[in-house]
Amino acid sequence: MRLLLSGFLGSQNNGDPAVRRAAHLAYALHNEALSVIEGRTFDGTKAMAKVRAVDGMFGENFALRFEKHISSEA
Numbered sequence: 858m859r860l861l862l863s864g865f866l867g868s869q870n871n872g873d874p875a876v877r878r879a880a881h882l883a884y885a886l887h888n889e890a891l892s893v894i895e896g897r898t899f900d901g902t903k904a905m906a907k908v909r910a911v912d913g914m915f916g917e918n919f920a921l922r923f924e925k926h927i928s929s930e931a
């Protein structure tokens with residue numbers, strides 16, 4: 858998925874806005890996903906910082922959505 862979305866990265870990209878957001882989220886979380894797959898630790902704080910960076914790029918609130926979901930699962 859990361860490779861398929863790579864063409865939608867960058868601040869000057871004119872691609873579909875929803876796909877651009879998905880591309881940036883995929884890139885932001887890719888290394889954390891690899892850590893889980895490889896049996897290493899997952900740094901939730903680091904992952905959320907990356908999601909907040911995407912929020913800042915697009916004026917979104919993905920981090921808040923993630924946090925609400927995580928807190929409802931606890």
